[in-house]
Amino acid sequence: MTTTVDPTGPAAAEPADQAGPAEEELPAPPADEEDIPVPPGAPRALLRSLLGPHRARIAVAMVVILVQQAALQSGPLLVAVAMDRGIPALREHDSGPLVAVVAGYLCCALLSPLLQWVFIKISARVNQDVLLDLRGRIFRHAQRLSLDFHERYTSGRIISRATSDIDALRELLSEGLQELLTVFLSVCYISVLLVVLDWRLGLASLTAFLPLALIAHSFRTRSRRVYRRSRTAAASMIVRFTETMNGIRPVQAFRREKANDAAFGVVNRQASAANAEGFLELARYVGLSRATANIWFTGSVLMGAYLVADDALELGVLTAFALYLRRLFDPLDQLAMFLNSYQSAAAALEKIAGLLAHEPTVVEPAEPRKLPSGRVTVKGREVSFERTRFAYRTGKEVLPPFDLLIPAGQTVAVVGATGAGKSTVAKLLARFYDPTDGRIRLDGVDLRDLATPELRRGVVMVTQESFLFSGTVAENIAIGRPDATRAEVEQAAREIGAYGFIASLPDGFDTDVRKRGGRISAGQRQLVAFARALLADPAVLILDEATSSLDVPGEQAVQRAMRTVLAGRTAVIIAHRLSTVEIADRVLVMDQGRIVEDGTPRQLIEGAGRFATLHRAWRDSLV
Numbered sequence: 362m363t364t365t366v367d368p369t370g371p372a373a374a375e376p377a378d379q380a381g382p383a384e385e386e387l388p389a390p391p392a393d394e395e396d397i398p399v400p401p402g403a404p405r406a407l408l409r410s411l412l413g414p415h416r417a418r419i420a421v422a423m424v425v426i427l428v429q430q431a432a433l434q435s436g437p438l439l440v441a442v443a444m445d446r447g448i449p450a451l452r453e454h455d456s457g458p459l460v461a462v463v464a465g466y467l468c469c470a471l472l473s474p475l476l477q478w479v480f481i482k483i484s485a486r487v488n489q490d491v492l493l494d495l496r497g498r499i500f501r502h503a504q505r506l507s508l509d510f511h512e513r514y515t516s517g518r519i520i521s522r523a524t525s526d527i528d529a530l531r532e533l534l535s536e537g538l539q540e541l542l543t544v545f546l547s548v549c550y551i552s553v554l555l556v557v558l559d560w561r562l563g564l565a566s567l568t569a570f571l572p573l574a575l576i577a578h579s580f581r582t583r584s585r586r587v588y589r590r591s592r593t594a595a596a597s598m599i600v601r602f603t604e605t606m607n608g609i610r611p612v613q614a615f616r617r618e619k620a621n622d623a624a625f626g627v628v629n630r631q632a633s634a635a636n637a638e639g640f641l642e643l644a645r646y647v648g649l650s651r652a653t654a655n656i657w658f659t660g661s662v663l664m665g666a667y668l669v670a671d672d673a674l675e676l677g678v679l680t681a682f683a684l685y686l687r688r689l690f691d692p693l694d695q696l697a698m699f700l701n702s703y704q705s706a707a708a709a710l711e712k713i714a715g716l717l718a719h720e721p722t723v724v725e726p727a728e729p730r731k732l733p734s735g736r737v738t739v740k741g742r743e744v745s746f747e748r749t750r751f752a753y754r755t756g757k758e759v760l761p762p763f764d765l766l767i768p769a770g771q772t773v774a775v776v777g778a779t780g781a782g783k784s785t786v787a788k789l790l791a792r793f794y795d796p797t798d799g800r801i802r803l804d805g806v807d808l809r810d811l812a813t814p815e816l817r818r819g820v821v822m823v824t825q826e827s828f829l830f831s832g833t834v835a836e837n838i839a840i841g842r843p844d845a846t847r848a849e850v851e852q853a854a855r856e857i858g859a860y861g862f863i864a865s866l867p868d869g870f871d872t873d874v875r876k877r878g879g880r881i882s883a884g885q886r887q888l889v890a891f892a893r894a895l896l897a898d899p900a901v902l903i904l905d906e907a908t909s910s911l912d913v914p915g916e917q918a919v920q921r922a923m924r925t926v927l928a929g930r931t932a933v934i935i936a937h938r939l940s941t942v943e944i945a946d947r948v949l950v951m952d953q954g955r956i957v958e959d960g961t962p963r964q965l966i967e968g969a970g971r972f973a974t975l976h977r978a979w980r981d982s983l984v
Contacts, residue, residue: 397514399715404707407714411494415487422483423542429476430546432469437684438554439466444677481539488534492527498717499523507721508793509754517600522716525595526709533699533706540699544692551689558678558685562665566686569657573650577696580646581704587639588708594632596712601625639704654690661686723795729812732819732900733804741770741931742819742900744790748799751785759785760954762799767947769804769900772932774945774962776972782954783935787905790933791822803901821899825906827890829878834863835870837878837889841897853896859888902927905935920944939979948972 412419439462447459503519556563605612605621612621662683668674732742746765752758760782767773775783788794789801792808801808803819811819821841829837838850845853851870854860862885866872878886894902924944934941942948948965950958950972958970965972 397518397712397715397719399711400718403714403718404710407717408710411491414494415490418483418487422480422487425476425480425483426542426546429473429480430543430550432473432476434547434550434554434685434688435469436466437681437688438558439469440684441558441675441677441681444680445675446677484539485535488531488538491534492531495530495713496523496527499527499713502717502719505721506719507723508788509722510719515600515604517603518596519716520603521592521596521599522713525599526592526712529592529702529705529709530713533702540692540696541703544696544699547688547692551685555682555685555689558682559665559668559674562661562668562674562682565664566657566661566682566689569653569690572653576646576649576653580642584639584642584704585707587635587642588704589711591632591635591639591705592708592712594628594635597628598625598632601628650696658683658686658690723792725813726810728810729815730806730810732806732811732815740898740900740929742804743767743769743802744901744931744933745802745805746786746789746799747802749789749796749801750798751789751794752797758954760789760796763954763956765949765956767931767933769931770929771947772927772930772934772945773947773949774934774936774942775949775951776936776939776942776975777951780953781951783951784905785954786951787822787903787933787935790901791820791903792816818897819899820901820903821894821897822903822905823890823894827878827883827886829874829881829886829889831873831876833868833871833873834866834889837874838870838892838896841893841895845896850892850896853892854889857888857891857895859885859892862888899930901931901933903933903935904941906937939976 443459443462443466447462450456450458499519499522503523552563552567555566601621601624605625612618662679665674665679665682669676669679744765744767746763748762748764749760750758750762751760775786777783785794789796790808792801792811795809803811803816808816830840835847835850838853839845841853842849847870851860854863854870862881863870863872866881872880874880874886874889878889881889920941920943927944932945934945936942942962945962948958948960948962949956950965950970952971958965958968958972960968966976967973
C-alpha cells in the first residue's frame with residue numbers, strides 16, 4: 362500500500378506531555394497559571410436558566426414573604442395606636458380599643474413566624490433543586506468537553522467548580538437570599554411608614570440612605586476583586602492538593618514532600634490573604650454603616666423629642682418612629698453578611714458560568730451520517746488520512762500535511778522516537794482532536810460527520826494508562842459493551858489471556874479492583890483494558906503503546922491472542938517495543954510528524970533504513 366508524504370514544510374517537534382511516561386506531546390501551559398475565560402453575560406444567562414423552571418414556586422414564595430413582612434412590620438404601628446388611642450380610652454373606662462390592638466398584635470405575632478416557615482420551606486426546596494441541577498450540569502458538561510480542555514486545565518479546577526464554588530452558592534441561596542428579601546422588604550415597608558407617621562422626621566431619617574448607599578457601593582466594588590482572587594486561590598489549592606495526592610507514590614519515592622509543602626504553602630497563604638482581606642473589607646463596611654446609622658438615629662430621636670415638647674407630635678408616634686428606625690438600621694449587619702455572601706457567590710457563579718460556557722472543540726455533526734453496512738469478508742473498515750494536518754491552539758504544528766490509506770482489515774504498526782507524532786495520529790483517528798486541515802475518513806465517511814455513539818462503536822482505543830473504575834473486574838470489562846452477558850465477558854477475558862489471573866483473584870470476576878484498579882498490577886490492568894476493548898468488537902482498534910506495562914510472559918500471551926482477535930479487523934498499533942511490531946502487516950516509521958518509511962516488517966528489517974537499525978539494536982539487546 363502506497364503512502365504519499367509531503368516533503369515540504371518545517372519540521373514539527375511535539376511538545377512534552379506532563380501526564381505520564383507515554384508519548385509526550387500535549388502542549389498545555391500549567392493549568393494553575395490561567396483560568397477558564399468567562400464570556401460576557403454568561404453568569405446572568407446561567408442564573409436565568411437555573412431559576413426559570415422554578416418561576417411559579419418563586420412567585421408563591423414572594424407573595425408569602427410580602428405578607429409575612431407586612432405582619433411583622435405592623436407591630437410598632439400598633440404600639441403607637443395603643444399609646445395614643447388605647448390607653449387614653451382605657452382611662453375613660455373603654456377597654457375596646459386596647460383589646461382590639463392587643464388582639465391584632467397577637468395575630469400578627471403568630472402569623473409572621475408561620476408565614477416565615479412556609480417561605481423557608483418553599484425556598485429551601487427551590488434552592489436544593491437549583492443546586493442539584495447545577496451540580497449535574499457541571500458533571501455532564503465536564504464529561505462532554507473535548508480532550509484538549511482536560512489537557513489544558515487540571516481536574517482540580519473542575520472539582521473546585523463542583524465543590525467549593527457550589528458551596529458558596531449554597532450559602533447565598535440558603536441564608537443570604539432570605540436576608541436580602543427581609544432587608545429589602547423591611548426598608549420598603551418602614552420607609553413608607555416613617556413618612557406616613559410624620560413626613561418631617563421621615564424625610565430627615567431617609568437621607569441616611571445617601572451615605573449608606575455610597576458605603577455599600579464602595580464595599581461591593583472593593584470586595585468583588587477580593588473574592589475573585591479568593592475563588593481563584595481556592596481552586597489553586599485544590600489543584601495542588603489533588604495533584605499531590607494523585608502522585609503520592611512518586612512524591613514519596615523522590616522525596617518531594619518538602620517541595621510540595623512549599624508550593625502548597627504559597628497558594629495556601631494566597632488564599633488566606635485573600636480571605637483576610639475580605640474580612641477586613643467586611644469589617645470596614647460594618648463599622649462605617651453602623652456609625653452612620655447611629656448618628657442618624659440619634660439626630661432623628663432628638664428632633665422628634667423637640668416636636669413632642671412643642672405638642673407637634675404625639676409620644677406614641679415618636680415611640681413607633683424610634684422602633685421603626687431601629688428596625689430600619691439593625692438589618693445593616695444582615696445586609697453586610699448578605700453582601701459578603703453575594704460577592705463570594707457572584708465570583709463562584711462567574712467561574713461556573715465560564716466552565717459551562719466552554720464549548721467542546723470536537724463538535725457533534727448537524728446531520729450525522731451512518732457508516733456503510735453489509736461487510737461480510739472482514740470486520741475492519743478502511744481508514745484514510747487526506748492531506749491531514751494538525752497544530753495545537755498555540756499554532757505549533759505537530760503533523761505536516763500527509764496522506765495515508767489503511768485498507769480494511771490491515772494491522773499497521775507505527776514506530777518512531779518520542780515526539781515523532783505517533784500518538785497524535787492515534788488521537789486524531791479516535792477523534793479526540795479534529796485535524797486543523799484535511800480530513801480523516803472511515804469507509805469513505807468523514808469522522809466529523811459521524812455521531813459520537815456511532816464513532817465509538819466503530820473505533821476503540823486502548824492507551825498505556827489502562828484506567829479502571831472502582832467496581833468488579835466483570836463490570837470494568839463490560840464497559841466495552843454494557844449489554845454483554847457474563848459468558849461474553851468471560852470469553853473476552855479468555856481470548857486476551859486474562860482469564861487465568863482473574864480466576865485466581867479472591868472473588869474471581871466479582872473481585873472489586875478498587876480505586877484506579879489499585880488491587881491488581883499494572884500489567885493485569887492492561888489485560889483487563891484489552892478485554893474491555895475486544896468485547897466492544899470495534900471495526901478499528903487503536904493500541905497506543907498498550908503493551909508497555911506488560912511483562913514478557915504477559916506480552917507474549919497478549920500477542921498470541923491478538924493474532925486471532927485482530928484477524929480481519931483494522932488495527933493501528935503505536936509501539937516502542939519492536940516485539941509488538943512483529944504481528945503487524947505493515948510498519949510506518951515516523952519522524953517529526955512525517956512518515957519516512959513504509960512497508961512490511963520483513964521488508965523494512967531487510968532494508969537499510971531507520972527501522973532496520975532500530976530492529977538490529979533491539980535484537981542485540983536480547984542477547
